[in-house]
Amino acid sequence: MAKSRRPWIICCAVTAILLIIIIVTAITLYFTLFKPKQPKITTQSVTLESFSTNLFDIYDTNVTLGITVGINNPNYGGFKYENSTSYVTYHGDVVAVAPVMADTIPARGQHSVGTTVLVIGKSLISNPNFSKDRGTNILNFTSTTTLKGKIIVLKLFKKKATTYSSCDVSLHILEKNATSVCRSKVKF
Incomplete structure (x- = not known):
């Protein structure tokens, strides 16, 4: 049973890391590139x-x-x-x-x-x-x-x-x- 949970734990960890990277990238882009500027x-x-x-x-x-x-x-x-x-x-x-x-x-x-x-x-x-x-x-x-x-x-x-x-x-x-x-x- 321990072996069948291991792939799920790895999959969840990789998904969480990718989600964190996407969120940090989106926040960084919003506050730098997409930050509204004066016309x-x-x-x-x-x-x-x-x-x-x-x-x-x-x-x-x-x-x-x-x-x-x-x-x-x-x-x-x-x-x-x-x-x-x-x-x-x-x-x-x-x-x-x-x-x-x-x-x-x-x-x-x-x-x-x-x-x-x-x-x-x-x-x-x-x-x-x-x-x-x-x-x-x-x-x-x-x-x-x-x-x-x-x-x-x-x-x-x-x-x-x-x-x-x-x-x-x-x-x-x-x-x-x-x-x-x-x-x-x-x-x-």
Whole structure:
């Protein structure tokens, strides 16, 4: 009877050792290779598509900005996000909103998100900072976007994540162009 148990004990020991090796390898990979990293968000272009003002009615001023943001996903998992909204603020006041359609950013890939934002003049002019900024010919906006979704690694592991991005946009009225600086972070 002792001989018939010996192969089972060896088989169980080898199985336990292999299982421990697999678990240690998976944990090591998760904390090194698959550890979620911050995406890099850069503004590829901010264009002033139109700027119109009426000399007789200052409230009839409209600004259309074309914003294209590049997202570089350094993770080994794709990021699938839901529909969202981008907000453009002018000295703390929301002056425009733009929809961001649901999409997926591939693992270790790049993705461009583009949108057009129409800023209505009434919301700008009612802000007390507008006269001063118009005198310097630079209007400063802040664009914020929150994307909620999931990071998917090897179609097995899913983790909820939210990315927050904020871009400071300076609109140069006379040159009819815009510059921006963006920041981003991810919360898991």
